[in-house]
Amino acid sequence: xxxxxxxxxxxxxxxxxxxxxxxxxxxxIGTTTLRELELLVTEVEVHPPRAMLLWSSRPGFCAGAxxxxxxxxxxxxxxxxxxxxxxxxxxxxxxxxxxxRRIGAGSTRRELAAxxxxxxxxxxxxxxxxxxxxxxxxxxxxxxxxxLALICDLVVADRTARFCFPELRLGLVxxxxxxxxxxxxxxxxxxxDLLLSGRSIGAPRAHAVGLVSQVVPRGEAREAARRLARQxxxxxxxxxATAKRFAKPxxxxxxxxxxxxxxxxxxxxxxxEALDRFVKDEGVRPYLAAEGG
Amino acid sequence: MTDVLATLGRLxxxxxxxxxxxLGPHDDLFESLGIDSLQALDLLTDLxxxxxxxxxxxxVQGVQTLAGLAEVIGRRx
Numbered sequence: 001x002x003x004x005x006x007x008x009x010x011x012x013x014x015x016x017x018x019x020x021x022x023x024x025x026x027x028x029i030g031t032t033t034l035r036e037l038e039l040l041v042t043e044v045e046v047h048p049p050r051a052m053l054l055w056s057s058r059p060g061f062c063a064g065a066x067x068x069x070x071x072x073x074x075x076x077x078x079x080x081x082x083x084x085x086x087x088x089x090x091x092x093x094x095x096x097x098x099x100x101r102r103i104g105a106g107s108t109r110r111e112l113a114a115x116x117x118x119x120x121x122x123x124x125x126x127x128x129x130x131x132x133x134x135x136x137x138x139x140x141x142x143x144x145x146x147x148l149a150l151i152c153d154l155v156v157a158d159r160t161a162r163f164c165f166p167e168l169r170l171g172l173v174x175x176x177x178x179x180x181x182x183x184x185x186x187x188x189x190x191x192x193d194l195l196l197s198g199r200s201i202g203a204p205r206a207h208a209v210g211l212v213s214q215v216v217p218r219g220e221a222r223e224a225a226r227r228l229a230r231q232x233x234x235x236x237x238x239x240x241a242t243a244k245r246f247a248k249p250x251x252x253x254x255x256x257x258x259x260x261x262x263x264x265x266x267x268x269x270x271x272x273e274a275l276d277r278f279v280k281d282e283g284v285r286p287y288l289a290a291e292g293g
Numbered sequence: 294m295t296d297v298l299a300t301l302g303r304l305x306x307x308x309x310x311x312x313x314x315x316l317g318p319h320d321d322l323f324e325s326l327g328i329d330s331l332q333a334l335d336l337l338t339d340l341x342x343x344x345x346x347x348x349x350x351x352x353v354q355g356v357q358t359l360a361g362l363a364e365v366i367g368r369r370x
Binding site: 059060139140159160162164197198199200201202203204205 | 334338350
């Protein structure tokens, strides 16, 4: 079946399901994208393709999590809820006020955890899909966008692609499974370099370290990925599913640990302050490391 | 340094058109060309490809001019 949504569209091209990311400005992943990715998971369960190709018609692949939405829907709501609770607590004896505050903090964390759980369930489902998946990437492949690419079995990058985990600048670890999935493919030194420096690397470097499987000229990633998809559909599907399960296990324990760390860090006041600064920043260089930041 | 500056001028002109051709080495790239962060990242990719080097983002933090970029490239070659 074909689908045309706000963030995603897909159609079956012969045996290959082509999924287009097209949310402005740069496919930031928020609740709309998540909901449509969940629909995609249902679609491939009902109509499993022989291969799936994920590509973007925007100027880059994906700039990561929709931090403005995260801020608005989670942090601001949590603050309002906190104010309400604080008002309620002020009318209670100290022991009861402490209980109310603990319940409030727990509620915020549960909401965050629920959002991250949905992301992980969706990403895990695509990661473990019994058919090959290919990401065709160009331009910005940052944060959650890199994590989205990493759920695919193969990444084809054009020469403009740049890969980055900028989360630590906000006081966060990547929260959509990036590090545990990357640990399957890359050495820990490379992962630390990406994670701790927050720097971006270009497609040739990403190819050299094993993050991407092919580098092609500017604008050619989708076509190269299509040819690759046609090639992988020639492999017997049962053997391919078995080989994929063997070669690409889902690192469940590490993913669970990452979720716990993310929720813990995102609830910290300094992270909320960093998100505040990001949301209020009207600067023209959001994809470059901030000076002194 | 002069060669690097000439190459930078050529790359900037290829990417940003004739406005870039008139740039002096100390003109502000962001103000003169009105480039945004995505275009700056593209330029970074061009530089890495052209000079066969890696340029971590933090090395170009605060660099606004072709002369500044030439200095960074000189450090990384």
